[in-house]
Amino acid sequence: xxxxxxxxxxxxxxxxxxxxxxxxxxxxxxxxxxxxxxxxxxxxxxxxxxxxxxxxxxxxxxxxxxxxxxxxxxxxxxxxxxxxxxxxxxxxxxxxxxxxxxxxxxxxxxxxxxxxxxxxxxxxxxxxxxxxxxxxxxxxxxxxxxxxxxxxxxxxxxxxxxxxxxxxxxxxxxxxxxxxxxxxxxxxxxxxxxxxxxxxxxxxxxxxxxxxxxxxxxxxxxxxxxxxxxxxxxxxxxxxxxxxxxxxxxxxxxxxxxxxxxxxxxxxxxxxxx
Numbered sequence: 001x002x003x004x005x006x007x008x009x010x011x012x013x014x015x016x017x018x019x020x021x022x023x024x025x026x027x028x029x030x031x032x033x034x035x036x037x038x039x040x041x042x043x044x045x046x047x048x049x050x051x052x053x054x055x056x057x058x059x060x061x062x063x064x065x066x067x068x069x070x071x072x073x074x075x076x077x078x079x080x081x082x083x084x085x086x087x088x089x090x091x092x093x094x095x096x097x098x099x100x101x102x103x104x105x106x107x108x109x110x111x112x113x114x115x116x117x118x119x120x121x122x123x124x125x126x127x128x129x130x131x132x133x134x135x136x137x138x139x140x141x142x143x144x145x146x147x148x149x150x151x152x153x154x155x156x157x158x159x160x161x162x163x164x165x166x167x168x169x170x171x172x173x174x175x176x177x178x179x180x181x182x183x184x185x186x187x188x189x190x191x192x193x194x195x196x197x198x199x200x201x202x203x204x205x206x207x208x209x210x211x212x213x214x215x216x217x218x219x220x221x222x223x224x225x226x227x228x229x230x231x232x233x234x235x236x237x238x239x240x241x242x243x244x245x246x247x248x249x250x251x252x253x254x255x256x257x258x259x260x261x262x263x264x265x266x267x268x269x270x271x272x273x274x
Contacts, residue, residue: 029245030245031047031048032237032238033055033056033241033242033244033245034048034052034053034238035048035049035050035051035052036050036054037055037236037238040237040238041237055236055239055242056246058239058242059242063228064220064225065222065225065243065247067220067225068217068220068225068226068247069222071140071221071222072204072222072223075141075203076200076203076204078141079145079199079200080196080203083145083147083150084195084196084199086145087150087151087154087195088180089180090151090154091150091151091153091155092158092180094106094109094151094155095154096158096176096179097176106155109148110148110152112148113148113149118208124143125212125213128143128213135213135215135216135219139213140209140210140221143209144209150195153191154188154191154195157191165183166179193258197254197258200254201254201255204221204222204250204251205251206221207224210223210224211223211224211227222247225247226244226247229243
């Protein structure tokens with residue numbers, strides 16, 4: 001019908017317009033990073049007059065970017081592995097094992113969503129200081145290990161698994177850890193992969209806590225380290241953009257490679273039932 005075709009066309013135009021607004025800052029950052037510094041300040045052209053990759057050379061070889069990358073990889077992988085393992089075990093216990101206070105513990109985990117992470121920063125910082133973990137990678141990792149949404153998603157899955165499977169495994173002499181890792185885990189590899197990817201991206205992008213707990217460049221993650229790229233004669237926009245793009249590239253590539261899994265994790269976390 002003509003009216004529907006016009007409506008679809010208008011919707012397509014609106015979608016493209018919104019997508020263009022979203023993509024323009026990314027495009028602007030990329031073209032700024034490949035401009036000579038004098039061109040960045042002197043002109044506002046949308047296409048570089050001269051392509052200059054010296055900013056990327058500076059970021060890779062004249063800053064501590066490789067160290068920041070390594071710190072981000074270590075902390076993000078550690079957070080992801082530990083969060084997935086402890087959340088899976090916690091969810092299994094809440095779903096399959098009967099013990100005193102189980103319902104209360106689950107409601108406490110649900111209630112934790114109402115507490116913003118920023119409200120815990122002072123107490124976490126004091127705790128890390130008392131433990132002597134300020135300016136260490138362990139101090140960056142530990143406060144990021146509490147991710148209630150992963151526990152709740154796992155519990156929803158474990159609740160849906162037929163009870164007969166667990167009972168049959170118990171009759172065969174399997175312990176709780178064997179049931180979890182040999183029976184339940186193979187059944188939810190898709191969910192585990194999705195949650196691991198989204199947890200890794202969140203840990204990589206974390207800024208506030210690593211910024212507070214790291215005071216030397218040797219322990220900074222890449223999101224914090226890029227704030228240290230400056231110059232004695234003022235801000236170098238091309239260099240800053242190059243460092244920012246290199247910092248964001250691993251997460252962008254991971255998202256493009258695992259887009260379906262990331263979308264699945266977001267759908268799982270947004271479709272939680274109490």
